[in-house]
Amino acid sequence: xxxxxxxxxxxxxxxxxxxxxxxxxxxxxxxxxxxxxxxxxxxxxxxxxxxxxxxxxxxxxxxxxxxxxxxxxxxxxxxxxxxxxxxxxxxxxxxxxxxxxxxxxxxxxxxxxxxxxxxxxxxxxxxxxxxxxxxxxxxxxxxxxxxxxxxxxxxxxxxxxxxxxxxxxxxxxxxxxxxxxxxxxxxxxxxxxxxxxxxxxxxxxxxxxxxxxxxxxxxxxxxxxxxxxxxxxxxxxxxxxxxxxxxxxxxxxxxxxxxxxxxxxxxxxxxxxxxxxxxxxxxxxxxxxxxxxxxxxxxxxxxxxxxxxxxxxxxxxxxxxxxxxxxxxxxxxxxxxxxxxxxxxxxxxxxxxxxxxxxxxxxxxxxxxxxxxxxxxxxxxxxxxxxxxxxxxxxxxxxxxx
Numbered sequence: 001x002x003x004x005x006x007x008x009x010x011x012x013x014x015x016x017x018x019x020x021x022x023x024x025x026x027x028x029x030x031x032x033x034x035x036x037x038x039x040x041x042x043x044x045x046x047x048x049x050x051x052x053x054x055x056x057x058x059x060x061x062x063x064x065x066x067x068x069x070x071x072x073x074x075x076x077x078x079x080x081x082x083x084x085x086x087x088x089x090x091x092x093x094x095x096x097x098x099x100x101x102x103x104x105x106x107x108x109x110x111x112x113x114x115x116x117x118x119x120x121x122x123x124x125x126x127x128x129x130x131x132x133x134x135x136x137x138x139x140x141x142x143x144x145x146x147x148x149x150x151x152x153x154x155x156x157x158x159x160x161x162x163x164x165x166x167x168x169x170x171x172x173x174x175x176x177x178x179x180x181x182x183x184x185x186x187x188x189x190x191x192x193x194x195x196x197x198x199x200x201x202x203x204x205x206x207x208x209x210x211x212x213x214x215x216x217x218x219x220x221x222x223x224x225x226x227x228x229x230x231x232x233x234x235x236x237x238x239x240x241x242x243x244x245x246x247x248x249x250x251x252x253x254x255x256x257x258x259x260x261x262x263x264x265x266x267x268x269x270x271x272x273x274x275x276x277x278x279x280x281x282x283x284x285x286x287x288x289x290x291x292x293x294x295x296x297x298x299x300x301x302x303x304x305x306x307x308x309x310x311x312x313x314x315x316x317x318x319x320x321x322x323x324x325x326x327x328x329x330x331x332x333x334x335x336x337x338x339x340x341x342x343x344x345x346x347x348x349x350x351x352x353x354x355x356x357x358x359x360x361x362x363x364x365x366x367x368x369x370x371x372x373x374x375x376x377x378x379x380x381x382x383x384x385x386x387x388x389x390x391x392x393x394x395x396x397x398x399x400x401x402x
Contacts, residue, residue, distance in 0.1 A: 001025040001366045002069055004094070006055050006085050007076035008032040008041040010190075010302035011099065011142070014347040014355035015076060018393070020045040022359065024366040029068045055081040061088025070094045072365070074358055078192050079103055080278070083122055086137065090126075095135055095365070097358050099142030100193065101239050104200055111201045112214045118203065119242050123375050131374035138370075140377050141361045142354040143314045143334070144170055144255075145239035147378075147390075147397075150357075151316040151332040152240075154383035156248045159330060163250040163320040168240045169331070171224045171231035171258030172312035174338065174350070176304050185266065186304050188312075188350040191295040195276045198259065198267050202235035205245045205253035216264055220256065224313045225400055226335045231258035247379035250320075270294060305348030311337045312349050317402070329402040336395065344394075360389050 001024060005012055008030050016030055028045075031053035032038040042048035049068070054060045055077045061084060065073065073089035075082065075098035082102045089096040101120035108116065123139055130137050140146055148168045156163060176186040187194055201212035216234040223230045233256035241253045259267075270276045275294050280287040315333030322328035338349040345352055361378070364370040370381045378386075387397055 001362065002071045003028045003074055003362065004061075004065055004068065004070040004072070005030050005074045005076060006032075006053060006061065006081075008034070008038045009076070010300070010348070010351035011355045012076035013037075013041045013302060014345065014351045015074065015359060016041045016048065017044065017345045017347055018352070018356050018359045019362075020048075022363060024363045027068070029064065029070065031064060056084050058084045058088035058091060061085050062091040065089065065092035065094050072097065072362060074362070075099070076355075078190055079196070080192075086123060089137070090130060090133065090135060093133070093135065096137040097141050097361060098137075098139055099146060099354060099358060101139050101145075101242070103196065104237065106201050107212070112212055115203060115210050115212055118210060119237065119239050127375035134373050136365075136372050137375045138361060138365075138372075138378070139375060140239045140243050141358050143357055144168060144354075145243055145378070146354075146357040147314055147334055148240050148316045149243055149378035150381075150383045150386050151397075152244045152248045152250075152318070153379045153381070154387065155316070155318045155330065155332065157383065159322060160318060160320045160328060161323050161325060163248070163318060165252040165254065165317075165319050166240075166244050166248065166250045167253075167317040167319070168238065168255040168315070169222045169224075169233055169317050170256075170312075170314050171222060171228060171233060172310060172350075173228045173231075174308055174310040174312060176299075176308045178307070185262065186299040186301075186307075187263075188301055188304060188308065188348060190301060191298050192291055195267065195270065195291055195294070197237045198257075199271050199276050200237040202237045202255070203241045204235070205241050206251070210242070215267075216259070218254075218256070222256070222258070222317075224258075224315075224335075225331070225333055225398060226311060226313070228311055228313055228335070232260070233258045234264070243377035244379060247377060301348070301351060305338065305342050305346075308338045308342075308348055311335050312353060314353060331400045331402055332397065333400065334390075334395070334397045356390070356393060356395060360386055360393065363389060
């Protein structure tokens, strides 16, 4: 297996650190638009090679694949580049993995009622091309989407006879401080992506179809395990809701995230001021995207780990009837402590938790345990080998009856 890693930011660098401890691949070409960043991530392992790449160019992706005889492309850049990386992999005859799917576009007249272009629609539209080429595009294989989708497959196969709701619920008690110990606003994940998913109309699967709702709707307090505790969660647009119903029978699918009042207020202000826009504006003779500016002035998520404390939890709350026919409510989850990931890997817990899942998936693909062709989500594969290998990596998952 010869892997092209596109993107050496927070998640990409964590991916490289995790994969360095495994032996299932021959080489990883660590690429980024910033060659210095790629070289830094590649320096930790003799099997790694650094390269510069323009992720907005399918031709550039395909050319790098051919140069290095790549078998699998691992996309670790913002989803605005997905279709270029996705297309470049297919052009070069390589398999493909990503952690976020092609972008959505709200319905032009009823954005909070009806779907426009949904997350992943552009990728699923060419699924037949991938299938006829005998190539696999494993989409949404981060932590969310990704691990929660694996949990959905596991719940359907081993825990439930009938599922009412697949409810992804994510929360954390993470705190980032400045040099004086004061708590500061510093998102632990890509601010560009966070703005995209939080301000777009959230999607809900219900009554056999997808519907939309206003941002931050249906707030609920969810009690997260392992000391995180109660966190208010709200509806957010996310890929799980678009993936799970394609392979797992359920009456309802939702995604709710514990953003917190401060974060929600900041997002609302950004939207009011137009600073969430991706359309370029001219400022003193220079064209810039307001959202790019917001992301640039905030701390790089890859650098906040040393000043961060707490835990993050990703999980799936499943309700319905168990295999015995009785009512059941079960939360399957994965908790990661920032102190542990910083000590063991040198990367903060949110990017580490995202990055470990595609590494596990690639190892299963290398063994032939997982295989397929077309555009497939994690739900299309057996969950047990994945969860077993995740535990073998030293990061066990949990299950809690509610």
